[in-house]
Amino acid sequence: MGIDIVIIEDDPMVLELHRQYIGQVKGFRLIGQAANAADGYTIITKFKPQLVILDVYMPGESGIDLLRRVRAEGINIDVILVTAAHRSETIQQGMQCGVVDYIIKPFTFQRFKKALRSYQQYIERIRNSQQLCQKDIDCLKGTALGESNPSSLDDLKDNIPKGLDKATLESVLKTINMQPGYFTASEISKLVGISRVTVRRYLNFLYDNGWLKGILSYGPVGRPLHKYIKDDPFSI
Known part of the structure; x- marks a missing residue:
């Protein structure tokens, strides 16, 4: 049913x-x-x-x-x-x-x-x-x-889902930590050196677990742009 x-x-x-x-x-x-x-x-x-x-x-x-x-x-x-x-x-x-x-x-x-x-x-x-x-x-x-989210970055890294890589997650986290404000998947992709699609998977994982906040930026045409920001300052 x-x-x-x-x-x-x-x-x-x-x-x-x-x-x-x-x-x-x-x-x-x-x-x-x-x-x-x-x-x-x-x-x-x-x-x-x-x-x-x-x-x-x-x-x-x-x-x-x-x-x-x-x-x-x-x-x-x-x-x-x-x-x-x-x-x-x-x-x-x-x-x-x-x-x-x-x-x-x-x-x-x-x-x-x-x-x-x-x-x-x-x-x-x-x-x-x-x-x-x-x-x-x-x-x-x-x-x-819903289940509780990982309470620390170490817990987060130890609970990454299948298909994500711990080393890549750490690279993404380090890059995010250097951003002064909002950022996009494309911007992180260029800095880390991996595809935008791959970066978005890591950003979505961080967002779903409460480590990032996000907004939808509406332009004059096309789909809305997802922008992210650190929920709170964190150190890697």
């Missing part, structure tokens, strides 16, 4: 990314989309999806306000918040409303996929467990909210 999903997102480019990414993850069925909270509420009450991908900042009613409204009316849905907001207050508000995950823009496919896969595992555990002990509940909580 697939998981019915609805997207509520006012940015057409981000909305299209959601659509493409959901289409690449088996087990999910997109049944509706909306560009504002009012239309989102109508879709939620009409189709009653199991999962909603919800943006925070939209014209009119915010995503947090919509979530509070849905919770107050007892509508039983799970929510993944996707937003450019980095404020701890906003994140806390989302957690207080019971979101299962929180993704910061700009996000990668791997991070988006991780959120959906973690949710699938969470639902499967719920469906297959009639009675839960403390250990089961602890596992469910960890699955719903």
Whole structure:
């Protein structure tokens, strides 16, 4: 049985990314989309999806306000918040409303996929467990909210995924550490001497684990440009 999903997102480019990414993850069925909270509420009450991908900042009613409204009316849905907001207050508000995950823009496919896969595992555990002990509940909580990221650079280097190289990661980290501000994959590629596609894989890995922040820079034409910056100063 697939998981019915609805997207509520006012940015057409981000909305299209959601659509493409959901289409690449088996087990999910997109049944509706909306560009504002009012239309989102109508879709939620009409189709009653199991999962909603919800943006925070939209014209009119915010995503947090919509979530509070849905919770107050007892509508039983799970929510993944996707937003450019980095404020701890906003994140806390989302957690207080019971979101299962929180993704910061700009996000990668791997991070988006991780959120959906973690949710699938969470639902499967719920469906297959009639009675839960403390250990089961602890596992469910960890699955719903995602696993913790490596807390140190040494941990990060020791937990690189298959296909990435520790020595190359160290070279990328050293180069990043010398950048005074925002940088792109192309810029790091030229400095390290490896392809932009390869560099982007390492940058996405660092971003997904919380060591980089990112923004989308919109130009007059073409796709938005991903720019990164160190989350906090770190030494290699």
